[in-house]
Amino acid sequence: MPKQLINLTVNGSPYEVAVEPRWTLLEMVREELRFSGSKEGCGTGDCGACSMILRGPQDGRGRLITSCLMLAAQAEGCEVTTIEGLATNGRLHPVQQAFIDTGGVQCGFCTPGMIMASKALLDRNPSPTLEEVREGLAGNLCRCTGYAKIYEAVMHASKAGK
Amino acid sequence: MRAFEYHAPTSLNEALSLLQELGEAARPLAGGTDLVVQMKENATKFAAPSHIVNLLRVPELGGIEFSESVGLRIGAGATMAEVAESLIIRERYQAIVEGAALVGSIQTMNMATVGGNLCNAAPSADIAPPLLAFEAEAVIVGPAGRRSLPLEEFFLGPGKTALAVDELVAEVRVPVPSAGIGSAYDRHTPRKQMDIAVVGVAATLSIAGNRVERARVALGAVAPTPVRARRAEGALEGQPPSDDVFARAAEIAAMECSPIADVRASAEFRRYIVRVMTMRMLREVRDRARSG
């Protein structure tokens, strides 16, 4: 199948990419743009390791999506943020820092997705309850750290944790 | 995933002419939370499509609107997150919000569309029972124009709908709810989140004085399609909204559905859950109808 040119913004920079129609957004971002932070765990929307924040041309704010289920071509004209786009001027985003400070990372495979989901949650709800954190992260699986440390990290990064 | 050609129409007319031109070879794609999974697993219920028509940029399919004269319009492209956050749906059609809010994770809700949930036609589709209980209609568009179909007639079987290959669901229309109506939807799943309904039950009741004026009960995952429980409704209407009446209706609902046994549950267990959940929903709706 011939490749198709699409334009989009990833982590603040504009890109023009030749994509195969069957590529997912995740494949394109990892393989073509070489932002390999986002992971493919399941490829079917269940684990959240591929979570990114996507803002469409019409959207007010970005929304959390599983990039393994979106075609790259469907992201035409969108702004995509991955874990690589969170730090500013070499300073980690507060959510990233909180995961380090509270030990919310072990092997790290789920971490980029966890942090994107946490950021999306805190953008919407800066002072979530523990229950709201659980719900906000229900689409993200971790098989080694354990969720307690992860929830702790999010609470820590929230307004209430300050 | 098998290779395919990709089309991104920016108007409904353009989308419809593509579908007409490409016929069986094409498949519309919205949020992809069913279709992309099926294409990856090579498990589409139809031949692997050689053309994909993206619906996300078709403005006519978006939006949620309400008016006192015509009721609610939910664009087929509205996401579960948009439905769950809609103030008007929260206020008037609580069961629909409850259905939308159960569809997967935050990520899933941000991608999954109402049209995709209906057109995928899983017996367990969570938006279906609440819409059936509010007597929604699917507005279908195709080369011959627009037609409207009660949602009950839209579902033909697992993965089967009344849509022709060159037709799309444009929107769902839901009538203005009668005064004093209450509604609720919930499902039984082994896990609280990220699971598929073993049984889903939606109910609406309009109560006047001490009498149920109108009752609608709709069930998910207990028949080849989401279904209304008409005999249970009949056992409620005209009766006082008492626990005794509800218990009888719940028993009837359990008898009139036709569940299958699968890895999630046996048929008997599903019937048992229909009874328990129907009772629970009716009580919940009674409280809501009275306090609202």
Ligand SMILES: Cc1cc2nc3c(=O)[nH]c(=O)nc-3n(C[C@H](O)[C@H](O)[C@H](O)COP(=O)(O)OP(=O)(O)OC[C@H]3O[C@@H](n4cnc5c(N)ncnc54)[C@H](O)[C@@H]3O)c2cc1C
């Ligand atoms: C992790 C996960 C959890 C899930 N949990 C649930 C759950 O709890 N409950 C539940 O009900 N579902 C669940 N689902 C299934 C899915 O999210 C829903 O069915 C969703 O609403 C499908 O919408 P979509 O926009 O993603 O559809 P798509 O995958 O884009 O399309 C689905 C089908 O509908 C067709 N289609 C889409 N839009 C139209 C249209 N306007 N006109 C005609 N045809 C159309 C497509 O051709 C395709 O056949 C889950 C999915 C995932 C990945």
Ligand code: FES
């Ligand atoms: S890789 Fe996308 S959800 Fe698991």
Ligand code: FES
């Ligand atoms: S840290 Fe290993 S999966 Fe979460």
